[in-house]
Amino acid sequence: MTGVEHGLPAIAAMFAAARAAQRAAFLPYYPIGYPSYTESLDAIIALAELGADGFEIGVPFSDPLADGPVIQAATQTALANGITVRRCLDAVRELRLRGVMQPMLLMSYLNPLLAYGPAAFVRDAKAAGADGVIIPDLPVEEAAEWAAACRSHNFAQVLFVAPTSDAARIAAVAAQATGFIYLVSVTGVTGARTGLSADLAGFVARVRSRAGGIPLVLGFGISTAAHVRQIEQLTDGFIVGSALIKAAQGGVAGVRAFVTELRAP
């Protein structure tokens, strides 16, 4: 991906490459500062070497209300380690210096980003080498200020659709989201689940028909190779978070073992 500009072009190139290889892009979620700042960077570098196509980089917030127990706990650890928005931008810069080429989208709840300032955040994140932002408590109706900031930096603004979103909302999200649309696989919070929703194919098709060609990435609950096989043909990408963080309790070796298992053909 050398030579491609960070932001929307890099994300488009990521999906194009995955599509050419006839697979969905693998986007691990990893929080900066878990279990420590250094180890989180090591884990992300290991994931980059293990074939991650891009990253959702977690920025910790004290009250992560869309997250289940695993990410809540990781977030608390990260905060105890002194991780701030600014420190996460340092992490992106350091990861680029250490050779991570894949797109990195920063995931944060709104309040820490508001404290930083939307325009300043997008400018500084882009300069650090990030490609987009994912804000789970920012629905499309409230996203205008962010859309403007992201547009001026060619930076992706990922928005969500959920199984509860109706046709009109899907269309509104599709009209505003850039980079990709994040499909929440289930009504619920993040966390590994034994089975994915029975109506997943119907849900993805419902969004696809109104998405106007913007890539669709599925997240929430994806934790096994069987899940990946089930969704690989449906979506353009998928996010794995809680199950990966659990595996990371076993250090970089744990991350390697988990991803190898997850990506087994």
Added chain:
Amino acid sequence: MNKTSQQTLPDERGYFGAYGGRFVPETLIPALDELLAAYESARVDPAFQAQLANLQATYVGRPTPLTHARRLSQQLGGAQIYLKREDLAHTGAHKINNAIGQALLAQRMGKHRIIAETGAGQHGVAAATAAALLGLECHVYMGTVDMARQQPNVYRMQLLGAEVLPVAAGSKTLKDAINAAIRDWVTNVQSTHYMLGSALGPHPYPRIVRDFQSIIGVEARRQILEAAGRLPDLCIACVGGGSNAIGLFHAFQEDAAVDLIGVEAGGSGIAGGVHAARFSDPELGRPGVLHGTRTFVMQDANGQIADTHSISAGLDYPAVGPEHAHLRDLERAHYTYASDSEALAAFHLLCKVQGIIPALESAHAIAEAVKRAPSMPKTAVIIVNLSGRGDKDLDTVLQETGK
């Protein structure tokens, strides 16, 4: 009731000026739309309004009295203090006004399960009560710190058939109980109504809760005109999320001569940062987003939510209802604070001179009246919202007094 510009807020997107809105995961937005639609239709449905009015009169015990606190007024030597007696409503606090209203809405939407958060336990008890009354399943989230300091209310909720779910995350208080309730709602959104207990959270909650609580001010306004022959000079209420305060203020908002005073929890003092006075500490309190609404939020420089402290669990919360932030911007209402020790002193004073044991939350409002009344003329009139009774706080008070 006259509908004027301020009274028709929030706007269509749920904003009171610069505050309010909806900042929740996409999964919940359709449920908020559904709730808004159900509320809009219920509001103009005479059958719904009649059912609500009937329960208010025959079950809640409304109207609650307005008591002239003669001995308290005499002792302070100034303004005449009147107490709006929400402590005499069924379950012992104003929370029941909203709980009954929202339980009826839940029924109207065909949701058989309600969830609620609680700090002091008063909203939890009210939710459990309304659920028992209407035959709904009820789960109440409560921080473990609050469970320890409000044990009697935990037992009450259980007696009423609710399940109390302990929340041991974060500060283990109201904030974390709301996080847990939102996570439950996002998971069970089809079957469940989230009965939010204060005038905060995503649109339309601040409006719905205000409207269900505005009966406090409607009654108080009528009652003071009967009792004193005039409008009050001051209306005083404590402000945690701010539902009892907005309920009292709303009916007086267009009466320009009536000053509206909200009293936040000053904890052990503003200087040390150990409090829940969102409006009074510029170091910590500034606009942000928490629990779905843009409002004043106590936070550190990096936007992480700050720990709060108050002797009263019901005021121990880092954000404030968005309409209060707007009223403050407009300078229509003014906000101050009472410390833990001032609230305790007011608690004891009201017990001794009026024979009323107030909730520690309400004691913050009494404390402000104690500060102001002496310098006001004897003809002046203050209404204090006595938002709840203090039986739940006896352990806390005994512990503090025993120190």
